[in-house]
Amino acid sequence: MGLNIQFGETGILNFAYIGFVAVGSYVTGATSLPKANTGIGAGQHYILGLNLPFPFNLLAGGIVSSLLAVIVAFIALRRLRTDYLAMVLISLSLVLYDVCNNFVPLFNGPDGLYNIPEPMSGIFHLDSNQFVGFFAGVTGIFALIMWLFMSRIMNSPLGRTFRAIRDDPGVASALGKNIFKYQITSMVIGAFFAGIGGGLIIQFGGSFNTSAWLPGETFVVFAVVIVGGVGNNLGLLVGSLLVETVLVHLPAFLPDIPGHTGLIQYIDAMLIGILLWAMLWFRPQGMVPAKVRSTASLLKKYALKKNPDLQNVEVK
Amino acid sequence: MSTNEIAIGAPILSCHELKKSFLGVVAVNGASFEVPKGLITALIGPNGAGKTTVVNLLSGMMKSDSGTMHIGNTDVTNWPDYKIAAQGLMRTFQLSRELSGLSVLENLLVAKRIQSGESLFNIFFRNGLVKRDEAVNIELALNTLKKYGLYELRDNRASALSGGQKKLLEIARGVMANPVILLLDEPMAGVNPALIDKIGEYIIDLKNQGMTILMVEHNLNIVEKICDFVIVLAEGKTLATGRLSELRADEAVVRAYLGEVINANTSS
Numbered sequence: 001m002g003l004n005i006q007f008g009e010t011g012i013l014n015f016a017y018i019g020f021v022a023v024g025s026y027v028t029g030a031t032s033l034p035k036a037n038t039g040i041g042a043g044q045h046y047i048l049g050l051n052l053p054f055p056f057n058l059l060a061g062g063i064v065s066s067l068l069a070v071i072v073a074f075i076a077l078r079r080l081r082t083d084y085l086a087m088v089l090i091s092l093s094l095v096l097y098d099v100c101n102n103f104v105p106l107f108n109g110p111d112g113l114y115n116i117p118e119p120m121s122g123i124f125h126l127d128s129n130q131f132v133g134f135f136a137g138v139t140g141i142f143a144l145i146m147w148l149f150m151s152r153i154m155n156s157p158l159g160r161t162f163r164a165i166r167d168d169p170g171v172a173s174a175l176g177k178n179i180f181k182y183q184i185t186s187m188v189i190g191a192f193f194a195g196i197g198g199g200l201i202i203q204f205g206g207s208f209n210t211s212a213w214l215p216g217e218t219f220v221v222f223a224v225v226i227v228g229g230v231g232n233n234l235g236l237l238v239g240s241l242l243v244e245t246v247l248v249h250l251p252a253f254l255p256d257i258p259g260h261t262g263l264i265q266y267i268d269a270m271l272i273g274i275l276l277w278a279m280l281w282f283r284p285q286g287m288v289p290a291k292v293r294s295t296a297s298l299l300k301k302y303a304l305k306k307n308p309d310l311q312n313v314e315v316k
Numbered sequence: 317m318s319t320n321e322i323a324i325g326a327p328i329l330s331c332h333e334l335k336k337s338f339l340g341v342v343a344v345n346g347a348s349f350e351v352p353k354g355l356i357t358a359l360i361g362p363n364g365a366g367k368t369t370v371v372n373l374l375s376g377m378m379k380s381d382s383g384t385m386h387i388g389n390t391d392v393t394n395w396p397d398y399k400i401a402a403q404g405l406m407r408t409f410q411l412s413r414e415l416s417g418l419s420v421l422e423n424l425l426v427a428k429r430i431q432s433g434e435s436l437f438n439i440f441f442r443n444g445l446v447k448r449d450e451a452v453n454i455e456l457a458l459n460t461l462k463k464y465g466l467y468e469l470r471d472n473r474a475s476a477l478s479g480g481q482k483k484l485l486e487i488a489r490g491v492m493a494n495p496v497i498l499l500l501d502e503p504m505a506g507v508n509p510a511l512i513d514k515i516g517e518y519i520i521d522l523k524n525q526g527m528t529i530l531m532v533e534h535n536l537n538i539v540e541k542i543c544d545f546v547i548v549l550a551e552g553k554t555l556a557t558g559r560l561s562e563l564r565a566d567e568a569v570v571r572a573y574l575g576e577v578i579n580a581n582t583s584s
Contacts (some may be wrong), residue, residue, distance in 0.1 A: 152440070157425070157433030157450060160418070164426045167415040174375060175493060176401030176429050185436060293419060294471045298454055 018217040019096040020065045024195025025202040026100065028061035030113060058199040065195025069187040077183050113208055132204075139200050146193060153189065154232075155293070162186055223276045232290040243272065322388060328353035328528050329374065329405070329497050334383035335552075336369055343369040345552030346383070351497070351545075356519060356529045358539040358560075361549035367532045368410055370549065371501050374530075375407040376400035387497070402429065404496030408489075408503060410532070412482035416475035420466055423474050423485060424457040427492040457492060464488040464518065480511050487518060498522065500531040504538060516542050536560070 076088045153159050164172040165179050173179050202208040220243065228239020322328050327350035336344040344366040351357050359367050372378040374385060376397035384393045387403045395403075415423050431453070432438045433446040461467045464484045469477065477485060483503060490498050503519070504512045512535075520542055523529060533539050539546060540560050548555040548569050556569045563569045 153436070156439045156446065157431045157453075158436060158439055160422055160426050161431075161434050163418055163422075164415045167417045168413050170377065171409070171413045171415060172426070173397045174377065174401060174407055175427050175489070176398050176406075177426075178398045182434075189436075290417075293422060296471075298421070298450075 018221065019093040020068065020191045020194035021198035021201070022096065022100065022208075023068055024061035024065040024198030025208045026061075026113065026198075027064040027195070028057045028199030028202050031057040031060045058196055058203065061199035062192040062195035065198070066188045066192045069191030070184065073184045073187045077180065077187065113202065135204055139204065142196065142200060146196070150193075158182075158185075219276075220272060223272055226276060227279050235290070243275070322353045324354035325352045327351060329385070329387055329530065331370075331374065331385040332383055334370065334373055334385065335381045336366075336373060336378065337381060342552055344373065344380070347549060347552060347554050348383075349547045349554050349557055351528060351530050351547075353528050354523065354526055355544040356523050356531065356542055357545040357547060358543040359530060359532045359547050359549060360534070360536070360539060361555070365549040366552040367549055368501060369552075371407060371499055371532060374400075375405060375499055377407075401493070401495075405499065406490045406493045406495035406497070407499035408486040408501055410501040410505065412479070412486050414474035414477065414482050414485055416473065418474055419471050420474055420477070420485060421454075421457055421461065421470040423489055424460055424492045425453055427489045428453050428456075429493050460488050460492050464491075465514075480507050483507055483511075483515070487515070491522065495527070497528045497530065500529065502532050502534070504533065504535065512538065 072089070072092060076085055076092075154162075161172065161177055161182055164175070165177065165182055169179050172182075198208075224236065224239040224243045226239070227243055228235035228237070329351040330349070332348045334344050334347045335342075347366065347370055359370065361367055369378070373380050376392070376395050376399070379394045384391060386392060387400070387405060390403060392400055392403060415426065418426065432442070432449045438446050458467065458470070461470055464487065466481065466484055466488060469481065474482070474485060483506075487500065487503060490500075500519070504515050507515065516538060519529060519531070531543070533543075543560070545557070546560050546563055547557045548563060556563055556566050558566075
């Protein structure tokens with residue numbers, strides 16, 4: 001959803017998306033752990049160590065990710081458009097990866113963070129198995145809240161301005177829209193969502209390290225958006241079910257092909273690539289194409305309820 | 317002084333010694349002129365005279381190399397385009413640039429200049445205000461669409477419109493922003509004759525509502541019919557300004573541009 005507002009709605013090719021997810025994840029982890037090398041954090045090196053309770057640690061993840069977006073936007077977005085911006089963001093993703101992997105004092109290098117306390121299991125006295133089900137529910141609630149939040153933005157005049165910038169930044173600017181301002185807004189919202197998403201990953205799994213976010217993962221997220229349908233939430237749901245669940249996670253449950261350990265993963269990656277290519281070629285609008293917002297729906301939403309003067313505008 | 321206080325016929329938009337070159341090729345070479353308020357002014361000149369570049373400079377899409385420009389008394393030299401739009405100058409494009417993924421109605425709605433619903437804070441905390449404003453905007457947009465004969469197409473994607481319809485959409489979108497000055501870059505290029513007359517009527521109508529119009533136009537019959545004032549550009553410079561009837565007596569203008577047209581008219 002975060003990438004959808006950046007790419008699907010505002011047209012920013014954020015190839016560093018997974019980097020924002022990772023930052024959110026690390027920060028959530030590091031803020032929920034106690035000071036480095038004490039208690040459950042023994043043997044790990046990291047900054048922060050604030051021992052924040054859920055959901056404040058998650059919020060911290062989102063906020064730091066947004067801050068990173070602001071910095072990136074001021075440096076890169078201000079001057080660069082489309083292709084060049086995409087290249088800068090790919091490199092950003094690689095730089096973030098290398099820093100996290102090699103600079104151990106930051107987030108414990110390649111080992112990553114682990115032993116993250118299970119949120120709220122203390123309050124509800126849950127054991128590990130119960131926690132999985134419980135937290136899946138919590139994640140679901142978060143997803144629902146984010147969905148509602150995003151729908152509200154996308155259906156508002158702000159969302160419309162985002163789409164105008166996607167279609168033609170020159171025209172949007174000529175119409176008096178300060179496109180830089182809107183692009184920053186979009187970047188920050190998207191990065192916040194990425195951060196929260198990353199935070200949920202580390203809370204769920206209890207650990208997070210560099211093997212979980214190879215920069216190439218960004219393209220899986222792009223595949224989700226493109227396969228599902230650019231610019232709408234329902235498409236994202238379809239896209240993530242299809243790409244993430246069926247193609248990325250399901251193969252892990254398939255038995256190995258005898259004599260070719262790991263072959264399935266490679267076939268899997270190829271399948272995602274082929275699917276992406278085929279979608280772009282044959283159905284660029286995605287599985288669930290974004291609908292044009294009709295006059296009738298706009299009138300229903302804004303006008304007929306509150307403004308009686310408008311009832312004489314005929315609707316066919 | 318705000319642009320409201322300027323008398324009709326007094327200059328509202330002016331530029332002085334505007335220059336712009338692209339990699340050494342001089343496109344605009346010291347253009348200076350004034351656009352009178354509340355009238356329709358034509359910007360004419362042979363191909364390559366720098367008309368579109370002047371429009372790009374005036375609307376802030378390009379920065380000039382030197383020279384100044386004013387809207388009313390405000391110096392807007394090299395302001396970015398969105399700020400110039402906020403000063404009340406709106407432009408259309410020679411090749412229609414519709415917002416292709418948006419519906420025709422949304423193309424208009426997006427053009428409204430100040431919208432409460434474009435603020436993230438308002439969307440979540442002042443929803444009532446956003447809804448009221450949006451209702452007013454929708455009504456205005458639907459009425460504008462009716463006026464320009466695009467009402468039936470309101471729910472189509474803008475990319476699905478025909479060339480002529482896109483031209484109308486460009487104008488309607490500009491009008492929706494309710495500008496003080498409307499810059500039309502060849503509003504009638506590539507449009508069938510019946511629609512040309514229609515667009516001419518729309519433009520006169522806008523003038524009657526008090527809008528200032530500067531249009532780039534090639535067809536001198538139209539210029540003669542609807543424009544009050546003419547600016548002739550040649551080789552990036554202002555060659556002459558005045559009424560078309562006066563300019564016909566000007567030898568330099570005739571040589572640069574009008575010659576063939578006048579000859580054609582007299583011989584027929």
